[in-house]
Amino acid sequence: MFESLSSRFTSAFGALRSRGRISQSDIEKTCAEIRQALLESDVALSVVDSFVARISEKSLAVLPTVQSGTNQGQVIFDIVNAELIEILGGQARRVRFAKKGPTIIMLAGLQGAGKTTLAGKLAKFYADQGNTPLLVASDLQRPNAVTQLQVVGESINVPVFAPESGNGVGDPVKVAQAGIEFAHAKQYNMVIVDTAGRLGVDENLMNEAVRIRDAVKPDEILFVVDAMMGQDAVRTSQAFLDGVGFDGVVLTKLDGDARGGAALSIASLTERPIMFASTGEKLSDFDIFYPDRMASRILGLGDVATLAEQAKKAFDGDTSAKLEAKFASGEDFTLEDFLDQLQAMSKMGSMSKLLSMLPGSAAMKKQIDNFDEGEIIRTRAIVQSMTPTERRDPKLLNGSRRARIALGSGRAVTDVNNLVDRFSAAQKMMKQVRNGAMPAGMPPGMPAMSAPKKSVVQKKKSKSGNPAKRAIEEAQ
Amino acid sequence: MGLFSKFVAKLKGTTSFSSSDWKELEEELLASDLGPTLTRTLIEQAKKVKSENAESALTAILTDQLSTHSRKPLVNPHGLSVTMVVGVNGTGKTTSVAKLASVLKASGETVLIAAGDTFRAAAVDQLHTWGDRIGVQVISGKPNSDPASVAFDAAQTAATSGVNNLIIDTAGRLHNKTDLMAELEKVKRVVEKVSPVNEVLLVIDATTGQNGLAQAKIFTESVTVTGIVVTKLDGSAKGGVALAIEKEFGIPIKWVGTGESHTDFSKFEPAAYIQGLLS
Structure with a gap:
């Protein structure tokens, strides 16, 4: 989301760093650019002005104490980074679990913010960590919101408490209360209460939210906000804060190209931390919001920490251990292992999402957006069209076998040839690496975290098979 | 004051x-x-x-700053008029489809709705519930089926049964997802094998910030947006980005949504909107 903001910051700091010595007017100019960039990103004027004022004040104070221009640039960059982290909520905060009984989370927000989808994502996130969440369908307003929650719950294997079918019928307060009792009786350790969307100015509905809150006594009330929201975020978040109140903010639709300035406004004005972020259409596209990582992304430093975590999640212990043993015993890396790697990679989400977390990605946004996700699927199809024996021993692949594989995967024979060629080249390279040139500290199955910018660009230029190369690199 | x-x-x-x-x-x-x-x-x-x-x-x-283009709905005077409703997730497309159908029906037109949002869980059911409420037939396919095929079937049904209006609901999509935008282009292309699409309405949530400009730009590049629907204008948001869109791209606002009932929908009134911006 913060991409355009990121490119504005990058250019502002680029100009600053090229200075031999930074003067007061340079700082003023940079601040003016930051101001414009933030306003274009929907950050509220009052937040922008106080943010810029703090940066200008701190920068001017520190300027005389640092000698060279490069160092000065870095110092100012650090000040902006620290302020951004501060404004985004400082440390990442986790959900406070109840000491006794189920932890109760209530969702609130405007219509269309994404509460129902988020309820499912939140439930999946905690279920994956070994919790036993229950979803409670208290949105009885929007037609078929209850059905939607049931479908979502079914797809992630989380039970949904929905005694009322909704569509304007039933009392959401009673449903919420009964849901909590049900959770107590059945010993669920977490309850997520989905509520109807409501406007900040709608007093009746806000009172209803208050009644739900008083009935369920939530441990956390999460305010769900669309990342594309504009300046009204100020009024609306204040109305929700004064109305039902909330303890944390969840940002949805962060995978869009919105600059998400509303998030900065809300976090800064309500002093409530952004706790989670939702980043895609799949129910697994959801994570804890880390202010420092987001600040890094805004400033174009990439988000390597998140990438590493996703890799760890996707490359499960078994696959990694198997590969490691294989590697140590001197066995060849086969196309079967390659297939495992491709599958793990697709579990990590789209390639463009992964690439956008690398440092310097703001400069290559266009290429990343145009990355052909289908390439991985096509490569996989080729490998899957081989017999297990062929995968283990690609030398078997003669002309007629290759023709059969091409037919089976719906690709041309040249595509099969290319894949096999690149694979044997990589295999050879792996052997060399094993015979001495092993880069230190890279466990198998982990992607090349510090992939230099150049190699990423190359990956996108020559499309076919590059995922293959990448996966093999990652296997080192 | x-x-x-x-x-x-x-x-x-x-x-x-x-x-x-x-x-x-x-x-x-x-x-x-x-x-x-x-x-x-x-x-x-x-x-x-x-x-x-x-x-x-x-x-x-x-x-x-307002667009000089006509705000009249684009229709086919002799036969079937096809309207596609597009936008990012959660702006109120499905509700707007139902409201528009209801307005058309009230003015004596015959209407058919195509449930083209085959992606979001229960979106089709949501539209069927609306259809029952306002008395308009809704054509739908299986969940996760190809939206273009649902739209095509609906267009054929509309053409043969002689209704005047077909309104096609589509799944919400973020405009920076090129594959989803290509899917939208396909829906339009396939429907046009049966009947030309007269109007493409982009639904903009009044709470949207400057990202609304990017939405308008990319949706227009993809399916040639002919009008804007501003929804949720009953809240505290003033929907100023719609004016910025009019100024920047000349796409006229045609409808505004102001509530959860199917009657909370009306033609865009420039004077009232501008008054609202500054009040």
Whole structure:
């Protein structure tokens, strides 16, 4: 989301760093650019002005104490980074679990913010960590919101408490209360209460939210906000804060190209931390919001920490251990292992999402957006069209076998040839690496975290098979 | 006192606008989501106003930013009119489809709805519930089926059964997802094998910020948007980005949504909207 903001910051700091010595007017100019960039990103004027004022004040104070221009640039960059982290909520905060009984989370927000989808994502996130969440369908307003929650719950294997079918019928307060009792009786350790969307100015509905809150006594009330929201975020978040109140903010639709300035406004004005972020259409596209990582992304430093975590999640212990043993015993890396790697990679989400977390990605946004996700699927199809024996021993692949594989995967024979060629080249390279040139500290199955910018660009230029190369690199 | 009247009172009075007054005006315009560029243009023009009748002068400045294109619904006068409703997730497309169908039906037209959002869980059911409420037939396919095939089937049904209007709901999609935009283009292309698409309405949530401009740009590049629907105007958001869209791309706002009932939907009134921006 913060991409355009990121490119504005990058250019502002680029100009600053090229200075031999930074003067007061340079700082003023940079601040003016930051101001414009933030306003274009929907950050509220009052937040922008106080943010810029703090940066200008701190920068001017520190300027005389640092000698060279490069160092000065870095110092100012650090000040902006620290302020951004501060404004985004400082440390990442986790959900406070109840000491006794189920932890109760209530969702609130405007219509269309994404509460129902988020309820499912939140439930999946905690279920994956070994919790036993229950979803409670208290949105009885929007037609078929209850059905939607049931479908979502079914797809992630989380039970949904929905005694009322909704569509304007039933009392959401009673449903919420009964849901909590049900959770107590059945010993669920977490309850997520989905509520109807409501406007900040709608007093009746806000009172209803208050009644739900008083009935369920939530441990956390999460305010769900669309990342594309504009300046009204100020009024609306204040109305929700004064109305039902909330303890944390969840940002949805962060995978869009919105600059998400509303998030900065809300976090800064309500002093409530952004706790989670939702980043895609799949129910697994959801994570804890880390202010420092987001600040890094805004400033174009990439988000390597998140990438590493996703890799760890996707490359499960078994696959990694198997590969490691294989590697140590001197066995060849086969196309079967390659297939495992491709599958793990697709579990990590789209390639463009992964690439956008690398440092310097703001400069290559266009290429990343145009990355052909289908390439991985096509490569996989080729490998899957081989017999297990062929995968283990690609030398078997003669002309007629290759023709059969091409037919089976719906690709041309040249595509099969290319894949096999690149694979044997990589295999050879792996052997060399094993015979001495092993880069230190890279466990198998982990992607090349510090992939230099150049190699990423190359990956996108020559499309076919590059995922293959990448996966093999990652296997080192 | 609303900003507008305050501004007018000051301009009429003998005291000139101080710099803090201009700052306040800037703040208010920005707070309406008009965006920094349009705000700057407006303030520059307002600074030149020295009219006795400041009120009309100011209204004129804002009205000048509006699109000059017709706001009439685009229809096929002889036969089937096809309207596609598109937009990002959660703006109110499905609700707007139902409301538009209801308005058309009330004016004596015959309407058919295609449930083209085959992606979001229960979106089809949501539309069926609406269809039952307003008495309009809804054509749907299986969940996760190809939206283009649902739209095609609906277009054929509409063409053979002789209804005047087909409204196609589509799944919400973020405009930066090229594959999803390509899917949308396909829906339009396939429907046009049966009947031309007369109108493509982009649904913009009034709470949307400057990202609305990117939405309008990319949806237009993809399926040629012919009109805007601004939804959720009953909240505290003023929907200023719609004016920025009109100014930037010349796409007219045609409808506004102001509530959860199917009757909370009306033709866009420029005067009321501009008054609302500054009140």
